[in-house]
Amino acid sequence: MDLLAQILINGILLGGLYAVMALGLALVWGVLNIVNLAHGAFIMLGGYLSWHLYTYLGIDPFLGLPITAVVMFGLGYCLQRGVLNLIVRAPMFNTLLITFGLEVVLTYLAQMAFSADFRTINPSYAGSNIALGPVVIPMARLMAFGVAVVLTVGMWLFLLHSRLGRAIRATAQNLVAARLYGVEPRHLYAMTFGIGIGLAGAAGGLYGTVSQIDPYIGATLTAKSFAIAIIGGLDNPLGVLVGGLVLGIIESLTVLYIGATFGDVASFGVLVLVLIVRPSGLLGKTA
Amino acid sequence: MSNRTLRLAGAILGAAAILSCAPAMAEDIVLGASVQLTGPVANTGRYYRDAYQFTIDKINEAGGIKVGDKQYKLALKLYDNQSDVNLSVRQYTQLVSQDKVNLLLGPFASNFALADSAVSEKYQIPMVQGGGASDQIFSRKFKYIFGTLAPASNYFGSTVSMMKELDPKPKSVALLYADDAFDVSVAEGTRPLLKDAGFTIALDERYTSNASDFNSLLSQIKNANVDVVLVAGHETEILNFVRQAKSLSVAPKFYSFTVGVPSEDFRKALDKDANYAFGMTAWLPSAKLKDKWFGDAETFAKEYKAKFGYDPDYHAASGAADVEALAQALENAGTLDPKAVRDAIAKLNFDSLYGTIAFGENGQIDLAQTVIQIQDDKLVAVYDAKGFVEKPKYPMPAWNAR
Numbered sequence A: 001m002d003l004l005a006q007i008l009i010n011g012i013l014l015g016g017l018y019a020v021m022a023l024g025l026a027l028v029w030g031v032l033n034i035v036n037l038a039h040g041a042f043i044m045l046g047g048y049l050s051w052h053l054y055t056y057l058g059i060d061p062f063l064g065l066p067i068t069a070v071v072m073f074g075l076g077y078c079l080q081r082g083v084l085n086l087i088v089r090a091p092m093f094n095t096l097l098i099t100f101g102l103e104v105v106l107t108y109l110a111q112m113a114f115s116a117d118f119r120t121i122n123p124s125y126a127g128s129n130i131a132l133g134p135v136v137i138p139m140a141r142l143m144a145f146g147v148a149v150v151l152t153v154g155m156w157l158f159l160l161h162s163r164l165g166r167a168i169r170a171t172a173q174n175l176v177a178a179r180l181y182g183v184e185p186r187h188l189y190a191m192t193f194g195i196g197i198g199l200a201g202a203a204g205g206l207y208g209t210v211s212q213i214d215p216y217i218g219a220t221l222t223a224k225s226f227a228i229a230i231i232g233g234l235d236n237p238l239g240v241l242v243g244g245l246v247l248g249i250i251e252s253l254t255v256l257y258i259g260a261t262f263g264d265v266a267s268f269g270v271l272v273l274v275l276i277v278r279p280s281g282l283l284g285k286t287a
Numbered sequence B: 001m002s003n004r005t006l007r008l009a010g011a012i013l014g015a016a017a018i019l020s021c022a023p024a025m026a027e028d029i030v031l032g033a034s035v036q037l038t039g040p041v042a043n044t045g046r047y048y049r050d051a052y053q054f055t056i057d058k059i060n061e062a063g064g065i066k067v068g069d070k071q072y073k074l075a076l077k078l079y080d081n082q083s084d085v086n087l088s089v090r091q092y093t094q095l096v097s098q099d100k101v102n103l104l105l106g107p108f109a110s111n112f113a114l115a116d117s118a119v120s121e122k123y124q125i126p127m128v129q130g131g132g133a134s135d136q137i138f139s140r141k142f143k144y145i146f147g148t149l150a151p152a153s154n155y156f157g158s159t160v161s162m163m164k165e166l167d168p169k170p171k172s173v174a175l176l177y178a179d180d181a182f183d184v185s186v187a188e189g190t191r192p193l194l195k196d197a198g199f200t201i202a203l204d205e206r207y208t209s210n211a212s213d214f215n216s217l218l219s220q221i222k223n224a225n226v227d228v229v230l231v232a233g234h235e236t237e238i239l240n241f242v243r244q245a246k247s248l249s250v251a252p253k254f255y256s257f258t259v260g261v262p263s264e265d266f267r268k269a270l271d272k273d274a275n276y277a278f279g280m281t282a283w284l285p286s287a288k289l290k291d292k293w294f295g296d297a298e299t300f301a302k303e304y305k306a307k308f309g310y311d312p313d314y315h316a317a318s319g320a321a322d323v324e325a326l327a328q329a330l331e332n333a334g335t336l337d338p339k340a341v342r343d344a345i346a347k348l349n350f351d352s353l354y355g356t357i358a359f360g361e362n363g364q365i366d367l368a369q370t371v372i373q374i375q376d377d378k379l380v381a382v383y384d385a386k387g388f389v390e391k392p393k394y395p396m397p398a399w400n401a402r
Helices: A002-032 A039-057 A061-082 A092-114 A139-161 A163-173 A175-180 A185-210 A218-232 A237-257 A260-277 B003-024 B042-061 B085-097 B110-123 B157-165 B181-196 B215-224 B235-247 B264-274 B297-308 B314-333 B338-347
Strands: A129-132 A135-138 B028-035 B065-067 B070-080 B103-105 B127-129 B145-147 B172-178 B200-207 B228-232 B254-257 B278-281 B350-352 B355-357 B370-375 B378-384
Touching: A002 A039, A002 A135, A002 A139, A002 A163, A002 A185, A002 A218, A002 A237, A002 B215, A039 A061, A039 A092, A039 A185, A039 A218, A061 A139, A061 A185, A092 A218, A129 A139, A135 A139, A139 A163, A139 A185, A139 A237, A139 B235, A163 A175, A163 A185, A175 A185, A185 B235, A218 A237, A218 A260, A237 A260, A237 B215, A260 B200, B028 B042, B028 B085, B028 B314, B042 B070, B042 B297, B042 B314, B065 B314, B070 B085, B070 B314, B085 B103, B085 B110, B103 B314, B110 B127, B110 B145, B110 B181, B127 B314, B157 B181, B157 B278, B157 B370, B157 B378, B172 B181, B172 B215, B181 B200, B181 B228, B200 B215, B215 B235, B228 B235, B235 B254, B235 B264, B297 B314, B314 B338, B314 B350, B314 B355
Parallel strands: B028 B070, B028 B103, B103 B127, B127 B145, B172 B200, B172 B228, B228 B254, B254 B278
Antiparallel strands: A129 A135, B065 B070, B278 B370, B350 B355, B370 B378
């Protein structure tokens, strides 16, 4: 029983981390209709940024998250204005190609700049934990989970109530109508992409604190984020949080009851199941 | 295209043709290899790139090698396989069929060597590889593949012998391993060793390569309250394992890992948390290991560090030994004929910085593993074939009692 409780806690905390990783991907996909295959690479860059802030400037990884997010936001904004905007009206295939190309370029630049060595962000509390009777809650993961919840709810409120958020939603629903109401799509797209990449950067900082960073973590993280975004649905950040939690819990239980090699089978199995039963995601509007 | 650009293009092409011919000059013996310079295992692949080039340069500085009555220099033709097995097979095919290299050096990792050795066998060009230890590579009766890593099945051999002599003697063991050729071979070899030594295997789990979440497995280890955890995996997984063990307060009396512990990178990434981890290595940079070209292993390690800026571990030494094995076999054979060189490799028996190079019937070297432990941020040899070298720090204290 203790074991089950511990595994459930592990799953929930893992799910929170998953949710932050997928949040930016889902936003960009939902609004710009770009499946950003470079999303994982941006998480990786955010991780390196946090690592540098921590290692060379001594900035705590959690306090450094806003810096990382802002820098990554700037990068995302410029990339959208300068590169992705060229293909914003092009067929889906072109967007896949260009983001895949970005993934490759970023990965190789990262290896040239940072080498293939593993980097860990290891503040003193990274390994500490809170014991609740027989169940142990790892500190870093709990903090990452907290950040995940704050970011998700923040995103949700932002999209629901702020002027920019409403413009983003309006554009996602109907571009023509939004333009008639004075939304300037070029700026708005770049803002959205910037926010997406900023979130990826924050996720990278968290990832570096609970795991380690090397230039090649991107592809797997993109795949995982993709699955979570589909499971949770694209039109609501809360859906992504639910998607992340579902995936985290299912993976942890699979390792316990079936075997450690079946984690991915289970998560992508759930993905297929969701696509069949609820194609617009668990919290999405039913078709 | 204007006349000028055409001429420019012509000049560039001409220059490229001259440049590309340069390394393949008549008197060079070319050794071909495909190594992971980029991609997820680039971190270990670099040991082979650096060790190959370093050893070849060293041999050339000493005047090269004498085959028959002609003096030759060695040259390296190296491709980056991007950590992709399929690409590496294509590159080895290209090395033997188009680049016409004389002999082959290996890639890193068992699954690569397993696939690539099919190429050397097909074209009958001997390959000496120091990156694949899986017993599978050597169980197919191939004649052209030789390996300088100790057999995977015996990686934990010395560790299990040591465990029998520990006080208090551990009882239960958890065995975790990744699902690739090397780690499966390690697990298959370790199970009977553990059973024969009277340990109970409380947990025996295979996990996906590159797994980043070990929380569930760690919780099971804690729940089963095992004394010993043996993990056969890759460095990134081991790092995750140790960090997550700390964050879940999982501290068995003893844990040991097939990779990571000997490498500097591992100690840097984990800092103090690397302490108490056991591992094994078939090579330590000792002055007792004499070498024809480098003097001894200690000098090799010193010069290597000075040149590349990081400490060599057994991967690097094994890679250097591969080049030396080929060089020595060429001299012994007295001809460049691949078949004759192959027979000379099979008969090799010489002392090197890596130890005595002599291959068994199946083509694999047999070296004993020394058990090592990280004690106070330093790598310490604790147990070898002759028994204890240094006192191991055992049992491992709880994480909050360090």
